[in-house]
Amino acid sequence: MIRMQIVFDHVNYIYSGGTSHERHALKDINLSIDKGEFIGLIGHTGSGKSTLVQHMNGLVKATSGHIYFNGEDIYGRDYSLKKLRSKVGLVFQYPEHQLFETTVFKDVIFGPNNLGLDKLEAELRAYNALKVVGIGEDLLDASPFELSGGQKRRVAIAGVLAMHPEVLILDEPTAGLDPKGRDDILEQIDKLHKVSGITIILVTHSMEDIANYADKLLVMNHGELVMNQPTKEVFSRYKELEQMDLAAPQVTYLMNILKEKGIDVETDVTTVAEARDEIIKGLKR
Protein backbone atom coordinates (compact mmCIF):
# COMPACT_ATOMS: atom_id res chain seq x y z
CA MET A 1 0.00 0.00 0.00
CA ILE A 2 1.22 3.49 -0.75
CA ARG A 3 1.97 5.43 2.37
CA MET A 4 2.56 8.81 0.80
CA GLN A 5 -0.93 9.91 -0.13
CA ILE A 6 -0.41 13.46 -1.38
CA VAL A 7 2.88 14.58 -2.87
CA PHE A 8 3.75 18.08 -4.11
CA ASP A 9 6.74 18.27 -6.41
CA HIS A 10 8.09 21.77 -7.12
CA VAL A 11 4.62 23.32 -7.29
CA ASN A 12 4.36 26.99 -8.27
CA TYR A 13 1.23 29.05 -8.67
CA ILE A 14 1.05 32.52 -10.17
CA TYR A 15 -2.17 34.59 -10.08
CA SER A 16 -3.20 36.57 -13.19
CA GLY A 17 0.13 36.00 -14.94
CA GLY A 18 1.07 38.71 -17.43
CA THR A 19 -1.02 41.54 -15.97
CA SER A 20 -0.30 44.22 -13.39
CA HIS A 21 -2.11 42.12 -10.75
CA GLU A 22 0.45 39.31 -11.02
CA ARG A 23 1.20 37.58 -7.72
CA HIS A 24 3.35 34.58 -6.92
CA ALA A 25 0.99 32.77 -4.53
CA LEU A 26 2.89 29.50 -4.15
CA LYS A 27 6.67 29.28 -4.48
CA ASP A 28 8.30 25.93 -5.13
CA ILE A 29 6.25 23.83 -2.73
CA ASN A 30 7.56 20.34 -1.97
CA LEU A 31 5.79 18.17 0.58
CA SER A 32 4.33 14.77 1.18
CA ILE A 33 1.44 13.80 3.38
CA ASP A 34 1.05 10.24 4.64
CA LYS A 35 -2.16 8.29 4.94
CA GLY A 36 -3.89 8.76 8.28
CA GLU A 37 -1.94 11.82 9.43
CA PHE A 38 -3.55 14.74 11.24
CA ILE A 39 -1.87 17.78 9.77
CA GLY A 40 -2.18 21.40 10.83
CA LEU A 41 -1.62 24.15 8.29
CA ILE A 42 -0.86 27.60 9.65
CA GLY A 43 0.30 30.90 8.18
CA HIS A 44 -0.62 34.57 8.27
CA THR A 45 -3.55 35.91 6.20
CA GLY A 46 -2.65 35.80 2.51
CA SER A 47 0.27 33.40 3.00
CA GLY A 48 -1.14 30.95 0.46
CA LYS A 49 -2.81 28.41 2.78
CA SER A 50 -6.14 28.41 0.96
CA THR A 51 -4.45 28.30 -2.45
CA LEU A 52 -2.35 25.36 -1.30
CA VAL A 53 -5.33 23.28 -0.18
CA GLN A 54 -7.27 24.10 -3.35
CA HIS A 55 -4.45 22.46 -5.31
CA MET A 56 -4.93 19.24 -3.38
CA ASN A 57 -8.27 18.45 -5.02
CA GLY A 58 -7.51 20.04 -8.36
CA LEU A 59 -9.73 23.13 -8.03
CA VAL A 60 -6.76 25.30 -8.88
CA LYS A 61 -4.19 24.13 -11.40
CA ALA A 62 -0.54 24.74 -10.62
CA THR A 63 1.36 27.03 -13.00
CA SER A 64 4.24 24.56 -12.87
CA GLY A 65 5.14 21.40 -10.97
CA HIS A 66 3.40 18.11 -10.26
CA ILE A 67 0.96 16.83 -7.68
CA TYR A 68 0.50 13.14 -7.01
CA PHE A 69 -2.43 11.51 -5.24
CA ASN A 70 -1.94 7.88 -4.24
CA GLY A 71 0.97 7.75 -6.67
CA GLU A 72 -0.89 9.10 -9.68
CA ASP A 73 -0.20 12.44 -11.34
CA ILE A 74 -3.43 14.44 -11.00
CA TYR A 75 -2.55 16.48 -14.10
CA GLY A 76 -2.18 13.29 -16.14
CA ARG A 77 -4.26 13.16 -19.30
CA ASP A 78 -6.61 10.37 -18.25
CA TYR A 79 -6.87 11.41 -14.62
CA SER A 80 -10.42 12.23 -13.55
CA LEU A 81 -10.51 15.37 -11.40
CA LYS A 82 -14.08 14.57 -10.45
CA LYS A 83 -12.95 11.31 -8.93
CA LEU A 84 -10.12 13.10 -7.15
CA ARG A 85 -12.62 15.52 -5.63
CA SER A 86 -14.61 12.63 -4.22
CA LYS A 87 -11.44 11.29 -2.59
CA VAL A 88 -10.15 14.61 -1.30
CA GLY A 89 -12.99 16.41 0.48
CA LEU A 90 -12.52 20.14 0.93
CA VAL A 91 -14.59 22.13 3.40
CA PHE A 92 -14.23 25.81 2.56
CA GLN A 93 -14.17 28.74 4.97
CA TYR A 94 -17.70 29.54 6.10
CA PRO A 95 -19.03 26.42 4.34
CA GLU A 96 -22.58 27.23 5.49
CA HIS A 97 -22.66 29.87 2.72
CA GLN A 98 -22.85 27.11 0.12
CA LEU A 99 -26.09 25.55 1.44
CA PHE A 100 -28.86 25.80 -1.13
CA GLU A 101 -31.44 23.04 -0.82
CA THR A 102 -34.88 23.16 0.73
CA THR A 103 -34.10 20.59 3.42
CA VAL A 104 -31.01 19.59 5.36
CA PHE A 105 -31.13 16.03 4.03
CA LYS A 106 -31.41 17.10 0.40
CA ASP A 107 -28.43 19.36 0.80
CA VAL A 108 -26.21 16.67 2.26
CA ILE A 109 -27.22 14.15 -0.40
CA PHE A 110 -26.15 16.56 -3.17
CA GLY A 111 -22.55 15.29 -3.08
CA PRO A 112 -23.34 11.55 -3.06
CA ASN A 113 -25.84 12.05 -5.90
CA ASN A 114 -23.15 13.77 -7.97
CA LEU A 115 -21.01 10.67 -7.55
CA GLY A 116 -23.67 8.69 -9.39
CA LEU A 117 -24.38 6.32 -6.49
CA ASP A 118 -27.66 4.44 -6.38
CA LYS A 119 -30.43 6.01 -4.35
CA LEU A 120 -30.20 3.77 -1.30
CA GLU A 121 -26.43 4.08 -0.97
CA ALA A 122 -26.59 7.88 -1.37
CA GLU A 123 -29.31 8.17 1.28
CA LEU A 124 -27.39 5.94 3.64
CA ARG A 125 -24.26 8.03 3.27
CA ALA A 126 -26.12 11.29 3.82
CA TYR A 127 -27.87 9.88 6.85
CA ASN A 128 -24.64 8.60 8.38
CA ALA A 129 -22.73 11.81 7.66
CA LEU A 130 -25.38 13.81 9.50
CA LYS A 131 -25.15 11.40 12.40
CA VAL A 132 -21.36 11.77 12.52
CA VAL A 133 -21.59 15.57 12.83
CA GLY A 134 -24.32 15.28 15.45
CA ILE A 135 -27.35 16.57 13.58
CA GLY A 136 -30.41 14.84 14.99
CA GLU A 137 -33.14 13.15 12.97
CA ASP A 138 -35.62 15.85 13.91
CA LEU A 139 -33.68 18.33 11.74
CA LEU A 140 -33.46 16.24 8.56
CA ASP A 141 -36.48 17.92 6.98
CA ALA A 142 -35.81 21.41 8.33
CA SER A 143 -34.68 24.16 5.97
CA PRO A 144 -30.92 24.63 6.30
CA PHE A 145 -31.52 28.39 6.47
CA GLU A 146 -33.48 28.05 9.71
CA LEU A 147 -30.65 26.43 11.67
CA SER A 148 -28.21 28.11 14.03
CA GLY A 149 -24.72 29.07 12.80
CA GLY A 150 -23.04 26.06 14.36
CA GLN A 151 -25.69 23.66 13.06
CA LYS A 152 -25.45 25.09 9.55
CA ARG A 153 -21.73 24.59 9.55
CA ARG A 154 -22.09 21.00 10.69
CA VAL A 155 -24.61 20.31 7.92
CA ALA A 156 -22.15 21.77 5.40
CA ILE A 157 -19.34 19.59 6.73
CA ALA A 158 -21.67 16.57 6.54
CA GLY A 159 -22.22 17.46 2.88
CA VAL A 160 -18.53 16.82 2.25
CA LEU A 161 -18.26 13.83 4.60
CA ALA A 162 -21.12 12.08 2.78
CA MET A 163 -18.82 11.70 -0.20
CA HIS A 164 -16.62 9.38 1.91
CA PRO A 165 -13.34 11.17 1.24
CA GLU A 166 -9.99 9.57 2.07
CA VAL A 167 -8.60 12.98 2.90
CA LEU A 168 -10.61 15.70 4.62
CA ILE A 169 -9.35 19.26 4.35
CA LEU A 170 -10.99 21.89 6.53
CA ASP A 171 -10.26 25.56 5.91
CA GLU A 172 -10.80 27.34 9.24
CA PRO A 173 -13.78 25.22 10.26
CA THR A 174 -14.19 27.04 13.58
CA ALA A 175 -14.06 30.68 12.42
CA GLY A 176 -16.91 32.70 13.90
CA LEU A 177 -18.27 29.94 16.13
CA ASP A 178 -18.81 30.18 19.88
CA PRO A 179 -16.49 28.13 22.15
CA LYS A 180 -18.96 25.28 22.45
CA GLY A 181 -19.56 25.11 18.70
CA ARG A 182 -15.81 25.18 18.15
CA ASP A 183 -15.09 22.35 20.58
CA ASP A 184 -17.95 20.25 19.21
CA ILE A 185 -16.68 20.47 15.66
CA LEU A 186 -13.06 19.82 16.56
CA GLU A 187 -14.02 16.85 18.73
CA GLN A 188 -16.06 15.38 15.90
CA ILE A 189 -13.19 15.83 13.45
CA ASP A 190 -10.79 14.18 15.88
CA LYS A 191 -13.17 11.28 16.42
CA LEU A 192 -13.53 10.84 12.69
CA HIS A 193 -9.76 10.74 12.34
CA LYS A 194 -9.37 8.16 15.11
CA VAL A 195 -12.33 5.95 14.18
CA SER A 196 -12.19 5.84 10.39
CA GLY A 197 -8.51 6.69 10.01
CA ILE A 198 -8.94 9.31 7.30
CA THR A 199 -6.25 11.90 6.72
CA ILE A 200 -7.13 15.32 8.13
CA ILE A 201 -5.65 18.63 7.07
CA LEU A 202 -6.78 21.47 9.31
CA VAL A 203 -6.17 25.07 8.29
CA THR A 204 -6.50 27.39 11.25
CA HIS A 205 -5.39 30.55 13.01
CA SER A 206 -5.89 29.08 16.45
CA MET A 207 -2.61 27.71 17.77
CA GLU A 208 -4.44 26.20 20.75
CA ASP A 209 -6.75 24.16 18.51
CA ILE A 210 -3.94 22.85 16.42
CA ALA A 211 -1.75 22.02 19.43
CA ASN A 212 -4.54 19.86 20.80
CA TYR A 213 -5.04 17.76 17.69
CA ALA A 214 -2.36 17.91 14.98
CA ASP A 215 0.65 15.57 14.90
CA LYS A 216 2.49 17.57 12.29
CA LEU A 217 2.43 21.21 11.20
CA LEU A 218 2.97 22.89 7.88
CA VAL A 219 3.84 26.59 8.15
CA MET A 220 3.32 28.90 5.17
CA ASN A 221 4.89 32.33 4.86
CA HIS A 222 4.52 34.57 1.79
CA GLY A 223 3.76 31.62 -0.49
CA GLU A 224 6.62 29.48 0.77
CA LEU A 225 6.47 26.36 2.90
CA VAL A 226 8.92 27.30 5.66
CA MET A 227 8.35 24.52 8.22
CA ASN A 228 7.18 20.93 7.92
CA GLN A 229 7.76 19.28 11.28
CA PRO A 230 6.05 17.61 14.25
CA THR A 231 3.89 20.06 16.20
CA LYS A 232 6.13 20.34 19.24
CA GLU A 233 9.22 21.09 17.14
CA VAL A 234 7.41 23.83 15.27
CA PHE A 235 6.19 25.50 18.45
CA SER A 236 9.65 25.33 20.00
CA ARG A 237 10.68 27.70 17.20
CA TYR A 238 8.15 30.28 18.43
CA LYS A 239 10.57 33.19 17.97
CA GLU A 240 10.62 32.48 14.23
CA LEU A 241 6.84 32.04 14.20
CA GLU A 242 6.41 35.48 15.74
CA GLN A 243 8.36 37.03 12.89
CA MET A 244 5.75 35.54 10.54
CA ASP A 245 2.86 37.11 12.51
CA LEU A 246 2.17 33.73 14.11
CA ALA A 247 2.69 32.51 17.65
CA ALA A 248 2.94 29.45 19.86
CA PRO A 249 0.10 28.40 22.19
CA GLN A 250 -0.23 30.52 25.34
CA VAL A 251 0.95 27.69 27.58
CA THR A 252 4.25 27.39 25.71
CA TYR A 253 4.94 31.01 26.66
CA LEU A 254 3.87 30.32 30.23
CA MET A 255 6.30 27.43 30.51
CA ASN A 256 9.14 29.52 29.16
CA ILE A 257 8.43 32.24 31.71
CA LEU A 258 8.23 29.67 34.55
CA LYS A 259 11.58 28.26 33.47
CA GLU A 260 13.12 31.75 33.48
CA LYS A 261 11.79 32.27 36.99
CA GLY A 262 13.66 29.18 38.10
CA ILE A 263 10.97 26.49 38.17
CA ASP A 264 12.35 23.32 36.63
CA VAL A 265 9.86 22.50 33.82
CA GLU A 266 10.10 21.28 30.23
CA THR A 267 9.26 24.06 27.76
CA ASP A 268 8.07 21.95 24.81
CA VAL A 269 4.54 21.88 26.21
CA THR A 270 1.66 22.84 23.93
CA THR A 271 -1.62 21.92 25.60
CA VAL A 272 -3.19 22.96 28.89
CA ALA A 273 -3.39 19.37 30.17
CA GLU A 274 0.31 18.78 29.50
CA ALA A 275 1.16 22.06 31.14
CA ARG A 276 -0.75 21.15 34.29
CA ASP A 277 1.10 17.83 34.64
CA GLU A 278 4.44 19.44 33.89
CA ILE A 279 3.95 22.23 36.44
CA ILE A 280 2.95 19.77 39.16
CA LYS A 281 6.03 17.71 38.33
CA GLY A 282 8.22 20.80 38.27
CA LEU A 283 6.99 22.00 41.67
CA LYS A 284 7.66 18.60 43.23
CA ARG A 285 11.22 18.50 41.94
Add this chain to the structure above:
Amino acid sequence: MIRDITIGQYYPTESILHRLDPRVKLVGTLLFIVSLFLFRSFFGYIAVTIFLFTVIKLSKVPFRFIIRGLKAILILLLFTVFFNLFLTPGDPIFELGFIKISEEGLRSAGFMAIRLTYLIIGSSLMTFTTTPNQLTDGLEKLLRPLGRIKVPVHEIAMMMSIALRFIPILLEETDKIMKAQMARGADFESGGLIKKAKSLIPLLVPLFVSAFRRANDLAMAMEARCYRGGDGRTKMKPLKYKGVDFFGYGTLVLYLVAVIASRMVENIIM
Protein backbone atom coordinates in the same frame (compact mmCIF):
# COMPACT_ATOMS: atom_id res chain seq x y z
CA MET B 1 -12.43 31.52 -15.12
CA ILE B 2 -14.80 34.11 -13.74
CA ARG B 3 -11.98 36.64 -13.43
CA ASP B 4 -11.71 36.79 -17.22
CA ILE B 5 -14.66 39.16 -17.42
CA THR B 6 -13.03 42.56 -17.64
CA ILE B 7 -16.03 44.74 -18.57
CA GLY B 8 -16.67 47.28 -15.83
CA GLN B 9 -13.35 46.69 -14.12
CA TYR B 10 -10.95 49.39 -13.04
CA TYR B 11 -7.38 49.09 -14.31
CA PRO B 12 -5.08 50.86 -11.84
CA THR B 13 -2.25 52.72 -13.53
CA GLU B 14 -1.00 56.28 -13.93
CA SER B 15 -2.11 58.04 -17.12
CA ILE B 16 -3.54 61.32 -18.34
CA LEU B 17 -6.87 59.58 -18.86
CA HIS B 18 -6.90 58.33 -15.29
CA ARG B 19 -6.33 61.87 -14.04
CA LEU B 20 -9.12 63.38 -16.15
CA ASP B 21 -12.24 64.59 -14.34
CA PRO B 22 -14.88 61.83 -14.46
CA ARG B 23 -17.41 64.31 -15.90
CA VAL B 24 -15.21 64.81 -18.96
CA LYS B 25 -14.96 61.06 -19.42
CA LEU B 26 -18.72 60.56 -19.00
CA VAL B 27 -19.57 63.26 -21.51
CA GLY B 28 -16.81 61.99 -23.79
CA THR B 29 -18.10 58.42 -23.73
CA LEU B 30 -21.61 59.60 -24.47
CA LEU B 31 -20.40 61.73 -27.39
CA PHE B 32 -18.28 58.85 -28.66
CA ILE B 33 -21.25 56.48 -28.65
CA VAL B 34 -23.40 59.02 -30.49
CA SER B 35 -20.62 59.60 -33.01
CA LEU B 36 -20.44 55.88 -33.72
CA PHE B 37 -23.91 56.04 -35.20
CA LEU B 38 -23.29 59.24 -37.11
CA PHE B 39 -20.78 58.00 -39.64
CA ARG B 40 -21.87 55.94 -42.60
CA SER B 41 -18.78 55.47 -44.71
CA PHE B 42 -15.07 55.18 -44.87
CA PHE B 43 -14.09 58.74 -43.79
CA GLY B 44 -16.05 58.66 -40.58
CA TYR B 45 -14.68 55.21 -39.88
CA ILE B 46 -11.12 56.54 -40.12
CA ALA B 47 -11.85 59.51 -37.83
CA VAL B 48 -13.44 57.29 -35.17
CA THR B 49 -10.65 54.70 -35.37
CA ILE B 50 -7.90 57.30 -35.01
CA PHE B 51 -9.67 58.86 -32.04
CA LEU B 52 -10.26 55.52 -30.30
CA PHE B 53 -6.71 54.26 -30.73
CA THR B 54 -5.21 57.55 -29.55
CA VAL B 55 -7.33 57.31 -26.42
CA ILE B 56 -6.33 53.66 -25.87
CA LYS B 57 -2.68 54.64 -26.23
CA LEU B 58 -3.13 57.51 -23.77
CA SER B 59 -4.91 55.33 -21.22
CA LYS B 60 -1.87 53.00 -20.86
CA VAL B 61 -4.25 50.05 -20.44
CA PRO B 62 -2.68 47.03 -22.20
CA PHE B 63 -4.43 46.23 -25.48
CA ARG B 64 -4.67 42.55 -24.54
CA PHE B 65 -6.61 43.47 -21.42
CA ILE B 66 -9.12 45.49 -23.46
CA ILE B 67 -9.59 42.74 -26.02
CA ARG B 68 -10.28 40.21 -23.29
CA GLY B 69 -13.42 42.18 -22.37
CA LEU B 70 -14.76 41.66 -25.90
CA LYS B 71 -15.00 37.90 -25.38
CA ALA B 72 -18.16 38.44 -23.33
CA ILE B 73 -20.06 39.96 -26.26
CA LEU B 74 -18.72 37.60 -28.93
CA ILE B 75 -22.04 35.74 -29.27
CA LEU B 76 -24.01 38.97 -29.55
CA LEU B 77 -21.55 40.19 -32.15
CA LEU B 78 -21.84 37.02 -34.21
CA PHE B 79 -25.65 37.19 -34.09
CA THR B 80 -25.69 40.78 -35.31
CA VAL B 81 -23.27 40.07 -38.12
CA PHE B 82 -25.21 36.96 -39.10
CA PHE B 83 -28.60 38.68 -39.32
CA ASN B 84 -27.26 41.73 -41.10
CA LEU B 85 -25.31 39.61 -43.54
CA PHE B 86 -28.07 37.27 -44.62
CA LEU B 87 -31.26 39.19 -44.07
CA THR B 88 -30.54 42.58 -45.64
CA PRO B 89 -32.29 42.87 -49.02
CA GLY B 90 -30.36 44.34 -51.95
CA ASP B 91 -28.14 43.44 -54.91
CA PRO B 92 -26.97 39.87 -54.41
CA ILE B 93 -23.23 39.36 -54.77
CA PHE B 94 -23.21 35.78 -53.60
CA GLU B 95 -25.88 33.15 -53.91
CA LEU B 96 -25.99 29.51 -52.86
CA GLY B 97 -29.42 27.92 -52.76
CA PHE B 98 -31.50 29.96 -50.33
CA ILE B 99 -28.45 31.75 -48.89
CA LYS B 100 -28.09 35.23 -50.33
CA ILE B 101 -25.55 37.86 -49.42
CA SER B 102 -26.18 41.35 -50.74
CA GLU B 103 -23.74 44.20 -51.02
CA GLU B 104 -25.82 46.25 -48.60
CA GLY B 105 -25.86 43.31 -46.19
CA LEU B 106 -22.10 43.01 -46.27
CA ARG B 107 -21.72 46.72 -45.65
CA SER B 108 -24.16 46.93 -42.79
CA ALA B 109 -22.80 43.74 -41.20
CA GLY B 110 -19.29 45.18 -41.31
CA PHE B 111 -20.36 48.53 -39.88
CA MET B 112 -22.49 46.94 -37.20
CA ALA B 113 -19.59 44.73 -36.09
CA ILE B 114 -17.24 47.70 -35.94
CA ARG B 115 -19.77 49.87 -34.14
CA LEU B 116 -20.53 47.26 -31.49
CA THR B 117 -16.85 46.50 -30.93
CA TYR B 118 -15.99 50.19 -30.63
CA LEU B 119 -18.99 50.77 -28.38
CA ILE B 120 -17.79 48.15 -25.93
CA ILE B 121 -14.15 49.26 -26.11
CA GLY B 122 -15.12 52.90 -25.69
CA SER B 123 -17.33 52.40 -22.68
CA SER B 124 -14.99 49.91 -21.03
CA LEU B 125 -12.16 52.42 -21.46
CA MET B 126 -14.15 54.72 -19.24
CA THR B 127 -14.49 52.11 -16.50
CA PHE B 128 -10.86 51.00 -16.92
CA THR B 129 -9.67 54.53 -16.19
CA THR B 130 -12.27 55.68 -13.64
CA THR B 131 -12.90 54.21 -10.23
CA PRO B 132 -16.57 53.46 -9.53
CA ASN B 133 -16.57 56.15 -6.86
CA GLN B 134 -15.32 58.82 -9.24
CA LEU B 135 -17.81 57.66 -11.81
CA THR B 136 -20.83 58.06 -9.58
CA ASP B 137 -19.47 61.33 -8.20
CA GLY B 138 -19.25 62.62 -11.73
CA LEU B 139 -22.69 61.35 -12.60
CA GLU B 140 -24.22 62.91 -9.52
CA LYS B 141 -22.69 66.26 -10.33
CA LEU B 142 -23.67 66.10 -14.00
CA LEU B 143 -27.27 65.20 -13.21
CA ARG B 144 -27.67 67.67 -10.36
CA PRO B 145 -29.82 70.08 -12.40
CA LEU B 146 -32.43 67.30 -12.65
CA GLY B 147 -32.81 67.50 -8.89
CA ARG B 148 -34.90 70.66 -9.39
CA ILE B 149 -37.59 68.63 -11.12
CA LYS B 150 -37.65 66.19 -8.18
CA VAL B 151 -35.43 63.51 -9.71
CA PRO B 152 -33.70 61.74 -6.77
CA VAL B 153 -30.22 62.27 -8.22
CA HIS B 154 -28.27 61.50 -5.06
CA GLU B 155 -30.18 58.30 -4.42
CA ILE B 156 -29.66 57.12 -7.98
CA ALA B 157 -25.94 57.85 -7.76
CA MET B 158 -25.69 56.07 -4.42
CA MET B 159 -27.50 53.01 -5.76
CA MET B 160 -25.19 52.97 -8.75
CA SER B 161 -22.04 53.20 -6.68
CA ILE B 162 -23.23 50.44 -4.38
CA ALA B 163 -24.13 48.26 -7.35
CA LEU B 164 -20.74 48.85 -8.96
CA ARG B 165 -18.95 48.26 -5.68
CA PHE B 166 -20.69 44.91 -5.33
CA ILE B 167 -19.69 43.57 -8.74
CA PRO B 168 -16.19 42.39 -7.76
CA ILE B 169 -17.46 41.15 -4.39
CA LEU B 170 -20.19 39.06 -5.98
CA LEU B 171 -17.79 37.79 -8.66
CA GLU B 172 -15.43 36.61 -5.97
CA GLU B 173 -18.32 35.07 -4.08
CA THR B 174 -19.48 33.29 -7.25
CA ASP B 175 -15.99 31.92 -7.76
CA LYS B 176 -15.89 30.66 -4.18
CA ILE B 177 -19.33 29.03 -4.25
CA MET B 178 -18.58 27.44 -7.61
CA LYS B 179 -15.42 25.92 -6.20
CA ALA B 180 -17.21 24.76 -3.06
CA GLN B 181 -19.90 23.02 -5.13
CA MET B 182 -17.32 21.54 -7.48
CA ALA B 183 -15.61 20.11 -4.41
CA ARG B 184 -18.94 18.34 -3.80
CA GLY B 185 -18.87 16.92 -7.29
CA ALA B 186 -21.03 19.55 -9.01
CA ASP B 187 -20.50 19.86 -12.75
CA PHE B 188 -21.18 23.23 -14.37
CA GLU B 189 -19.90 22.48 -17.83
CA SER B 190 -21.27 19.29 -19.35
CA GLY B 191 -24.84 18.34 -20.25
CA GLY B 192 -27.59 19.90 -22.33
CA LEU B 193 -29.21 23.28 -21.83
CA ILE B 194 -31.75 22.10 -19.24
CA LYS B 195 -29.15 20.16 -17.26
CA LYS B 196 -26.84 23.16 -17.37
CA ALA B 197 -29.57 25.51 -16.16
CA LYS B 198 -30.41 23.08 -13.36
CA SER B 199 -26.78 22.85 -12.34
CA LEU B 200 -26.85 26.60 -11.70
CA ILE B 201 -29.29 26.28 -8.80
CA PRO B 202 -26.59 25.25 -6.30
CA LEU B 203 -24.72 28.36 -7.39
CA LEU B 204 -27.50 30.93 -7.64
CA VAL B 205 -29.35 30.19 -4.40
CA PRO B 206 -26.32 30.72 -2.13
CA LEU B 207 -25.34 33.73 -4.22
CA PHE B 208 -28.72 35.41 -3.71
CA VAL B 209 -28.72 34.57 -0.03
CA SER B 210 -25.30 36.11 0.36
CA ALA B 211 -26.25 39.20 -1.67
CA PHE B 212 -29.23 39.83 0.63
CA ARG B 213 -27.11 39.25 3.71
CA ARG B 214 -24.51 41.73 2.48
CA ALA B 215 -27.17 44.29 1.56
CA ASN B 216 -28.61 43.99 5.05
CA ASP B 217 -25.22 44.43 6.67
CA LEU B 218 -24.43 47.41 4.48
CA ALA B 219 -27.72 49.13 5.26
CA MET B 220 -27.05 48.62 8.95
CA ALA B 221 -23.50 49.97 8.67
CA MET B 222 -24.74 53.04 6.79
CA GLU B 223 -27.40 53.77 9.39
CA ALA B 224 -24.84 53.30 12.14
CA ARG B 225 -22.86 56.10 10.52
CA CYS B 226 -25.93 58.33 10.36
CA TYR B 227 -26.53 58.17 6.63
CA ARG B 228 -29.80 59.93 5.80
CA GLY B 229 -29.66 60.76 2.13
CA GLY B 230 -27.97 63.48 0.16
CA ASP B 231 -29.23 66.66 1.87
CA GLY B 232 -26.41 68.70 3.30
CA ARG B 233 -23.88 65.97 2.56
CA THR B 234 -20.38 67.23 1.75
CA LYS B 235 -17.59 65.51 -0.11
CA MET B 236 -14.06 64.74 1.02
CA LYS B 237 -12.75 65.19 -2.51
CA PRO B 238 -15.11 67.58 -4.32
CA LEU B 239 -14.79 67.48 -8.09
CA LYS B 240 -13.07 70.52 -9.60
CA TYR B 241 -12.11 71.11 -13.21
CA LYS B 242 -8.39 71.55 -13.89
CA GLY B 243 -6.51 72.68 -16.99
CA VAL B 244 -6.27 69.22 -18.46
CA ASP B 245 -10.05 68.83 -18.23
CA PHE B 246 -10.70 71.88 -20.39
CA PHE B 247 -8.18 70.49 -22.83
CA GLY B 248 -10.18 67.26 -22.76
CA TYR B 249 -13.45 69.08 -23.53
CA GLY B 250 -11.66 70.93 -26.34
CA THR B 251 -10.47 67.68 -27.88
CA LEU B 252 -13.99 66.28 -27.68
CA VAL B 253 -15.44 69.27 -29.52
CA LEU B 254 -12.74 68.95 -32.20
CA TYR B 255 -13.51 65.25 -32.55
CA LEU B 256 -17.22 65.90 -32.90
CA VAL B 257 -16.57 68.55 -35.55
CA ALA B 258 -14.35 66.07 -37.43
CA VAL B 259 -17.03 63.37 -37.42
CA ILE B 260 -19.80 65.74 -38.48
CA ALA B 261 -17.56 67.19 -41.18
CA SER B 262 -16.73 63.73 -42.49
CA ARG B 263 -20.43 63.02 -42.69
CA MET B 264 -21.02 66.19 -44.68
CA VAL B 265 -18.15 65.29 -46.99
CA GLU B 266 -19.85 61.93 -47.54
CA ASN B 267 -23.09 63.66 -48.43
CA ILE B 268 -21.38 65.87 -50.98
CA ILE B 269 -19.39 63.05 -52.60
CA MET B 270 -22.22 60.52 -52.74
